Amino acid sequence: MSGFKVAIVGATGNVGREMLAILAERRFPVSEVVALASTHSIGREVSFGDRTLKCKALDHFDFADTDICLMSAGGAISKEWSPRIAAQGCLVIDNSSTWRMDPDVPLIVPEVNDLTPRACRVAA
Numbered sequence: 127m128s129g130f131k132v133a134i135v136g137a138t139g140n141v142g143r144e145m146l147a148i149l150a151e152r153r154f155p156v157s158e159v160v161a162l163a164s165t166h167s168i169g170r171e172v173s174f175g176d177r178t179l180k181c182k183a184l185d186h187f188d189f190a191d192t193d194i195c196l197m198s199a200g201g202a203i204s205k206e207w208s209p210r211i212a213a214q215g216c217l218v219i220d221n222s223s224t225w226r227m228d229p230d231v232p233l234i235v236p237e238v239n240d241l242t243p244r245a246c247r248v249a250a
């Protein structure tokens with residue numbers, strides 16, 4: 127199947143569940159979606175469109191073949207994990223304020239930056 131392998135960190139949270147809903151609703155071109163949360167949520171089910179995903183633990187996940195990681199588990203998790211995930215070759219899009227005003231981290235504003243699937247594919 128063509129498309130991006132996408133991981134959602136914080137998939138059981140309010141924001142993470144909304145991210146999953148929007149990815150499905152907008153038919154973002156995914157080959158696989160992985161729901162990640164804390165070790166307490168291993169096996170917990172979350173919805174992705176009409177499918178159900180079982181959560182895995184962020185701590186045990188290998189991002190080497192993941193294209194995009196959407197981070198939404200709070201600033202402390204982002205600070206610790208985003209650089210580690212990016213070091214595995216995965217594009218990290220962080221939803222916390224941790225990297226705000228960091229000159230090395232581009233700010234994405236959906237209404238300003240074109241993030242349509244076509245644009246993503248061009249940039250990938």
Ligand SMILES: NC(=O)c1ccc[n+]([C@@H]2O[C@H](COP(=O)([O-])OP(=O)(O)OC[C@H]3O[C@@H](n4cnc5c(N)ncnc54)[C@H](OP(=O)(O)O)[C@@H]3O)[C@@H](O)[C@H]2O)c1
Nearest residue numbers: 136137138139140141163164167184198199200201221222
């Ligand atoms: N940009 C914005 O406008 C905006 C707005 C709101 C929030 N945010 C950001 O989004 C974050 C999440 O908000 P929320 O309302 O969705 O919070 P929430 O409902 O409390 O969800 C927190 C999520 O983080 C996960 N998490 C906590 N500790 C973790 C760990 N050690 N490893 C992996 N996952 C862990 C939780 O998993 P478990 O269920 O397993 O604990 C849960 O999935 C906020 O902290 C903030 O940084 C941004």
